[in-house]
Amino acid sequence: MIQPGTSATPPPFDKVAIVGLGLIGGSIALAIKQHWPSCLVIGVDQKDVLEQAMLRYAIDVAADDPVVMAEADLVILAAPVEQNIDLLAELDDCVTTRAIITDVGSTKRTTVEAAKQLPTRFTFIGGHPLGGAPRGGIRHARPDLFVGRPWLFTPDGEAVAEALECLSGFVRTLGAEPHVVDPAEHDRLLAFVSHLPQLTTSALMHVVGRATGERGLALTGRGLYDATRLASSPADIWRDICRSNADAIGPALDDLIAELQALRDGLDTNTEINRVFESAGEWRAKLAALSKPTKGSA
Amino acid sequence: MIQPGTSATPPPFDKVAIVGLGLIGGSIALAIKQHWPSCLVIGVDQKDVLEQAMLRYAIDVAADDPVVMAEADLVILAAPVEQNIDLLAELDDCVTTRAIITDVGSTKRTTVEAAKQLPTRFTFIGGHPLGGAPRGGIRHARPDLFVGRPWLFTPDGEAVAEALECLSGFVRTLGAEPHVVDPAEHDRLLAFVSHLPQLTTSALMHVVGRATGERGLALTGRGLYDATRLASSPADIWRDICRSNADAIGPALDDLIAELQALRDGLDTNTEINRVFESAGEWRAKLAALSKPTKGSA
Numbered sequence: 001m002i003q004p005g006t007s008a009t010p011p012p013f014d015k016v017a018i019v020g021l022g023l024i025g026g027s028i029a030l031a032i033k034q035h036w037p038s039c040l041v042i043g044v045d046q047k048d049v050l051e052q053a054m055l056r057y058a059i060d061v062a063a064d065d066p067v068v069m070a071e072a073d074l075v076i077l078a079a080p081v082e083q084n085i086d087l088l089a090e091l092d093d094c095v096t097t098r099a100i101i102t103d104v105g106s107t108k109r110t111t112v113e114a115a116k117q118l119p120t121r122f123t124f125i126g127g128h129p130l131g132g133a134p135r136g137g138i139r140h141a142r143p144d145l146f147v148g149r150p151w152l153f154t155p156d157g158e159a160v161a162e163a164l165e166c167l168s169g170f171v172r173t174l175g176a177e178p179h180v181v182d183p184a185e186h187d188r189l190l191a192f193v194s195h196l197p198q199l200t201t202s203a204l205m206h207v208v209g210r211a212t213g214e215r216g217l218a219l220t221g222r223g224l225y226d227a228t229r230l231a232s233s234p235a236d237i238w239r240d241i242c243r244s245n246a247d248a249i250g251p252a253l254d255d256l257i258a259e260l261q262a263l264r265d266g267l268d269t270n271t272e273i274n275r276v277f278e279s280a281g282e283w284r285a286k287l288a289a290l291s292k293p294t295k296g297s298a
Numbered sequence: 299m300i301q302p303g304t305s306a307t308p309p310p311f312d313k314v315a316i317v318g319l320g321l322i323g324g325s326i327a328l329a330i331k332q333h334w335p336s337c338l339v340i341g342v343d344q345k346d347v348l349e350q351a352m353l354r355y356a357i358d359v360a361a362d363d364p365v366v367m368a369e370a371d372l373v374i375l376a377a378p379v380e381q382n383i384d385l386l387a388e389l390d391d392c393v394t395t396r397a398i399i400t401d402v403g404s405t406k407r408t409t410v411e412a413a414k415q416l417p418t419r420f421t422f423i424g425g426h427p428l429g430g431a432p433r434g435g436i437r438h439a440r441p442d443l444f445v446g447r448p449w450l451f452t453p454d455g456e457a458v459a460e461a462l463e464c465l466s467g468f469v470r471t472l473g474a475e476p477h478v479v480d481p482a483e484h485d486r487l488l489a490f491v492s493h494l495p496q497l498t499t500s501a502l503m504h505v506v507g508r509a510t511g512e513r514g515l516a517l518t519g520r521g522l523y524d525a526t527r528l529a530s531s532p533a534d535i536w537r538d539i540c541r542s543n544a545d546a547i548g549p550a551l552d553d554l555i556a557e558l559q560a561l562r563d564g565l566d567t568n569t570e571i572n573r574v575f576e577s578a579g580e581w582r583a584k585l586a587a588l589s590k591p592t593k594g595s596a
Contacts (some may be wrong), residue, residue, distance in 0.1 A: 279503075
């Protein structure tokens with residue numbers, strides 16, 4: 001008999017290890033326990049984070065030492081990108097099985113490249129769930145974070161078809177829509193649709209706050225509030241993203257700076273405002289048509 | 299006996315003329331009829347807009363000719379900024395009373411300056427309700443648009459104390475919080491908290507859509523969706539805002555461009571990301587504390 005909220009399909013993995021129980025790692029853990037209560041979830045993080053994860057019944061086994069992952073058949077690296085890369089080098093010592101390894105980092109080329117050094121008993125496929133929420137950390141994790149959202153996979157090389165099938169079914173049960181993307185194409189697209197908006201929003205909030213102080217912030221409509229939702233994103237994750245994708249983010253920033261400069265030079269005329277606003281309005285309408293707001297997203 | 303939804307206070311004006319029944323003008327009309335059903339609301343706009351306003355019971359008298367305002371004791375100019383300035387020059391011919399005149403434009407210096415030419419029987423006080431919503435037009439108008447939002451007044455010169463008192467009471471009944479600001483200070487602050495975010499958002503959406511197309515837009519998290527909400531704003535209103543406040547918006551754009559360039563040059567290091575993200579996070583927290591989300595705002 002199937003319990004309410006659990007999946008009809010048997011768990012594709014018996015023991016899933018998740019390193020890094022922030023918003024994404026924590027939400028994956030919660031979703032696994034919801035859909036497959038019999039699946040053992042092993043959490044690796046700092047003690048205070050593990051404590052919160054245990055209290056939320058997100059994990060069954062908790063340790064700050066990666067050796068606890070020894071028997072995992074799926075390892076999910078959910079720390080910031082550069083830590084994930086460091087962890088890849090430790091897997092041979094920590095994991096004794098023929099595990100599938102994936103990650104959830106926001107850039108893919110450097111991680112996919114580093115994973116080439118893994119022992120052949122592991123199968124690595126880079127992953128990137130686009131489940132974002134305005135605030136990070138295990139306390140904002142929720143099992144439905146991925147429902148209706150894309151989950152990108154960047155398989156590299158031969159002989160990963162079976163593992164890809166397995167991971168795709170896994171994230172589909174979590175409610176996500178698996179997509180396959182080339183690692184370089186992933187990083188170029190994400191530089192524009194994710195990294196550029198984040199850097200722009202942070203720079204905007206910084207410039208506005210510095211120029212007007214709280215007096216100005218008190219005199220705002222909804223526009224600034226909506227436009228700066230991303231400005232509370234933590235620097236630590238974004239330092240890694242920017243370093244590992246600098247060659248794609250740089251040109252994206254150049255594009256935006258050029259358009260802002262064109263608007264600045266054309267403030268007195270209609271031409272530039274018309275050109276940019278008309279294009280922006282059309283793309284925004286397409287984005288709205290493509291976006292399916294999910295439950296609980298604000 | 300007071301009807302549900304109506305105000306206990308008598309209407310401060312008997313006949314209110316509103317020129318321009320878009321989101322703001324239409325919402326003011328709806329709010330007046332809700333709070334003071336006995337107040338006569340005269341709408342001036344194009345015929346198709348007037349028709350929609352009549353169907354929503356927002357106005358009692360409709361005409362596309364401003365002579366219909368002859369006996370108004372309050373005239374609210376709610377067209378784009380440059381049209382409001384043109385209308386100021388016609389008021390002497392159209393309005394025969396000692397009316398109070400106000401506007402709802404997003405920039406104040408040029409309108410306040412133009413109003414100095416009004417006949418002395420009129421009292422002009424510039425106004426700016428910060429009630430914005432993502433989409434304009436009478437069909438998005440609603441009577442609670444101003445509830446809990448600031449309504450800025452920019453009185454200029456002597457002998458407007460009584461009119462300011464009257465207008466403040468008027469917008470307070472509409473649920474807004476009246477504030478008095480110097481016109482130049484208004485335009486400088488709004489260049490940062492409103493005009494810069496709008497231009498940045500439009501430029502961002504344009505750059506992202508152009509670079510990635512629908513393929514990229516389909517692979518996004520909530521971040522881009524939230525960050526580009528303003529990108530559907532209409533160009534016509536913003537052309538006037540940019541022209542009438544170019545000398546304040548220009549330096550604001552310069553500030554942002556300089557910060558984006560600093561981030562671009564520092565993508566490989568921690569220093570710039572740390573500096574901008576930490577400042578942005580602090581200002582965003584202050585903005586969130588100052589913002590009181592209103593009913594129905596998305």
